[in-house]
Amino acid sequence: MARDSRLGTTRTDHSLGRWIGSVPSIVASIVAMFANGPSIRLLPRLDDDNRFFWTGGKDGVLRFLKCGSCHQLVHPPVPVCPACLGRDLAPEAVSGRGRVHTYTVNHQQWIPGSEPYVIGLVEIVEQPDVRLTTNLVDCESEEGLIGSDVEVTFEQHDEVFLPLFRSVDSSKENNS
Amino acid sequence: MSAGPPLERQAAITGIGQSDVGRRLGRTDIDLTIDACLDAIADAGLTREDIDGLATYPGAGTGMAGFSGPGTPEVQDALRLKLNWHDGGAEGPAQMKAVIAACFAIAVGAARHVLVYRTVTESTAQGEGGRQGIGGSGDGGSGSVPRFSGFLQWTLPFGAVSAANWIALVGQRRVHEFGLTREQLAHVALNGRRNAALNPKAVYRQPMDLDDYLAARMISSPLCLFDCDAPCDGSTALVVSHVDYAADAPHPACHVNAVGTALRGRPSWDQFDDMTTMAARDASASMWERTDLVPSDVDIAQLYDGFSLLTLVWLEALGFCGRGESGAFVDGGSRIALDGQLPLNTAGGQLSAGRLHGFGLLHEACVQLRGDGGERQVPGRHEVAVVANGGGPIAGSLLLTRGSG
Numbered sequence: 026m027a028r029d030s031r032l033g034t035t036r037t038d039h040s041l042g043r044w045i046g047s048v049p050s051i052v053a054s055i056v057a058m059f060a061n062g063p064s065i066r067l068l069p070r071l072d073d074d075n076r077f078f079w080t081g082g083k084d085g086v087l088r089f090l091k092c093g094s095c096h097q098l099v100h101p102p103v104p105v106c107p108a109c110l111g112r113d114l115a116p117e118a119v120s121g122r123g124r125v126h127t128y129t130v131n132h133q134q135w136i137p138g139s140e141p142y143v144i145g146l147v148e149i150v151e152q153p154d155v156r157l158t159t160n161l162v163d164c165e166s167e168e169g170l171i172g173s174d175v176e177v178t179f180e181q182h183d184e185v186f187l188p189l190f191r192s193v194d195s196s197k198e199n200n201s
Numbered sequence: 202m203s204a205g206p207p208l209e210r211q212a213a214i215t216g217i218g219q220s221d222v223g224r225r226l227g228r229t230d231i232d233l234t235i236d237a238c239l240d241a242i243a244d245a246g247l248t249r250e251d252i253d254g255l256a257t258y259p260g261a262g263t264g265m266a267g268f269s270g271p272g273t274p275e276v277q278d279a280l281r282l283k284l285n286w287h288d289g290g291a292e293g294p295a296q297m298k299a300v301i302a303a304c305f306a307i308a309v310g311a312a313r314h315v316l317v318y319r320t321v322t323e324s325t326a327q328g329e330g331g332r333q334g335i336g337g338s339g340d341g342g343s344g345s346v347p348r349f350s351g352f353l354q355w356t357l358p359f360g361a362v363s364a365a366n367w368i369a370l371v372g373q374r375r376v377h378e379f380g381l382t383r384e385q386l387a388h389v390a391l392n393g394r395r396n397a398a399l400n401p402k403a404v405y406r407q408p409m410d411l412d413d414y415l416a417a418r419m420i421s422s423p424l425c426l427f428d429c430d431a432p433c434d435g436s437t438a439l440v441v442s443h444v445d446y447a448a449d450a451p452h453p454a455c456h457v458n459a460v461g462t463a464l465r466g467r468p469s470w471d472q473f474d475d476m477t478t479m480a481a482r483d484a485s486a487s488m489w490e491r492t493d494l495v496p497s498d499v500d501i502a503q504l505y506d507g508f509s510l511l512t513l514v515w516l517e518a519l520g521f522c523g524r525g526e527s528g529a530f531v532d533g534g535s536r537i538a539l540d541g542q543l544p545l546n547t548a549g550g551q552l553s554a555g556r557l558h559g560f561g562l563l564h565e566a567c568v569q570l571r572g573d574g575g576e577r578q579v580p581g582r583h584e585v586a587v588v589a590n591g592g593g594p595i596a597g598s599l600l601l602t603r604g605s606g
Contacts (some may be wrong), residue, residue: 063360070348088518101355127377127476129369132419136360144361144421146370146471158370158471160359167422171377187358 082179082186216245254312267326294597397549459489
């Protein structure tokens with residue numbers, strides 16, 4: 026995992042053997058089945074249009090552009106509201122809650138060293154036609170993923186905070 | 202639509218040509234392209250002096266190594282063509298855009314005989330590195346990983362680096378919404394392999410059965426290795442002529458009856474309104490709006506199979522079955538076999554014949570309409586063929602009818 030720590034990622038270790046004997050068995054029981062993402066994070070190039078989105082995780086908030094006239098969320102960011110053609114758009118915080126529209130488990134080593142990870146397509150609860158391609162993290166099983174409720178969690182890489190999503194249920198479990 | 206027949210009916214495919222096709226041929230893209238182009242020009246009963254238009258998809262310098270083939274300036278200069286019209290580019294109704302643009306150029310009188318080609322050398326280019334995603338293979342060691350803008354910024358950070366991943370998202374939604382099974386999906390691949398056995402140029406011809414398919418390693422669920430097409434080297438060319446030449450051509454012309462070009466949903470892999478269909482829905486609808494023919498008139502279907510799942514999407518979009526019913530439609534394979542109700546991807550498709558990127562399917566549609574399929578010729582009626590290209594937010598289609606010629 027040396028490569029991961031160098032890049033500042035948080036990853037779930039798949040080798041159950043690493044857990045057994047070194048941590049309480051309760052931890053082993055919640056170890057994720059899938060990795061939380063690829064071994065290497067390819068990152069966005071920040072510019073004046075997208076910086077608010079990719080750095081919003083700094084204060085733990087997911088933001089989208091919102092039209093000041095018709096209140097539509099606009100994604101990806103463009104300097105016009107596609108609904109009403111309004112030009113008064115500004116980043117607006119959303120709850121960070123979403124629902125899984127679809128997913129896939131990637132097995133191919135496009136990025137060498139990657140363990141199978143879950144790519145999700147998440148609808149934002151405030152406006153379900155706004156979707157994010159993301160990773161579903163701390164994911165133990167594919168069962169029932171589509172339609173399940175998720176919430177954002179951020180993974181920092183330098184100034185970029187990648188919005189990832191985890192099951193609302195499993196996050197409660199982790200907090201208990 | 203204005204009164205009168207659609208303008209694309211001024212165009213007909215009068216010549217077809219193809220280079221050698223294979224894995225790691227080790228030949229340059231221009232070398233293969235010249236083979237295909239000269240083949241097509243001769244097949245049309247023309248000489249290069251007759252060619253006054255040139256078009257390709259996507260044009261030089263696009264995509265990963267081996268993807269784009271030579272641009273039109275290189276081909277024009279190599280053959281010293283004197284052109285009244287020329288065009289290349291990657292934006293538009295999928296790979297079909299080059300053919301569709303040629304039809305329109307002919308219809309408005311900008312050209313009379315347009316040479317259209319598509320060349321790939323992806324197998325040679327990928328010979329060292331294996332399959333790669335669109336964003337590249339990643340470089341964990343150098344510390345100088347590039348950053349990404351545009352659409353890729355929204356997918357690459359999450360390891361959604363390949364069209365395989367983006368299409369897999371469509372696939373898993375179809376599993377959820379329609380109950381699609383791997384056993385159903387398999388029949389697109391198995392049908393292709395069965396037909397490829399009858400195609401001497403196909404890159405994968407050895408028999409494959411359902412057990413082989415189900416045992417293949419997963420790429421991105423629900424897509425396994427055999428759901429992904431096979432990179433190859435090869436060039437396909439055709440001559441699109443004004444329809445008044447059709448009767449003089451040496452072979453039966455393939456008349457362009459209607460083109461499918463629409464994109465009414467958002468041009469996005471992950472924001473499209475219906476993730477089970479995407480642009481195939483719109484291209485198909487616009488094609489049927491331009492013709493009195495209906496899906497049941499189609500004798501032969503050549504539907505894009507860059508991923509097997511896309512063929513299912515096209516079957517529904519084109520109205521060969523209802524929404525969500527394509528899995529059942531292909532199940533068992535008999536309906537899509539050479540002697541079935543809708544013979545599909547009769548040369549093996551891209552999954553088994555090789556990823557000629559849409560133009561292999563187009564070439565085969567013409568071969569079948571002419572009745573030149575040999576061992577794999579569809580028996581009985583072969584008057585109407587549909588060709589569909591593309592996936593996700595990129596789609597184009599073509600409805601062809603056989604001339605008397």
